[in-house]
Amino acid sequence: MTSILVVEDNPMNMELVAYLLKSNGMEVTQTFDGLEALEMLKKNSFDLILLDIxxxxxxxxxxLKNIKENPTLRHMSVVALTAHAMQGDEAKFIDAGCVGYISKPLDVSTFIGTVQSFMNKGA
Structure with a gap:
């Protein structure tokens, strides 16, 4: 089963993301802050990390910087999940180490396909 860590501080966004992923057979671990995410990554492995910026x-x-600087974590695929939708933001996130970018508000009709396209993309 695909295991995804979702790092999102907005409860409504978290609920929607978790619902969509679980409804499509994915295992979801949720955290609302970055420090807790890094602690979870020390103890668990995930197929993908959806990371609010x-x-x-x-x-x-x-x-993201902490993940990419850690030799045991840097192989994990991270997707920026953010409302930052300014021109150049996607390139900034990719350059920083993300394998992709999903903007909010989410397009529910394409979300799962987009998530699946990022699986193992940066491994």
Whole structure:
């Protein structure tokens, strides 16, 4: 079963993302902040990480930097999940180490297909 870590501080967004993933047979682990995400990554392996960029405390870019600098974690595929939709943002996230970018609000009709396209993309 596909295992996904979702790091999202907005409860409504988290509920929607988790529902869509679980409804499509994926195992979902949820966390609302970056520090907890890094702790979970020390103990568990995931097929994909959906990472909100605007998190309280440690933001998503800092979480991503920690993941990519850790030899035991850097192989994990990370997708930016964010409302940042300015021109150049996608390239910024890819350059920082993400394998992809999903903008919010989510397009429910394409979300699962998009998530599946990122599986193992950056391994």
């Amino acid at each position: 605007q998190l309280p405390g440690m933001d998503g870019m800092e979480v």
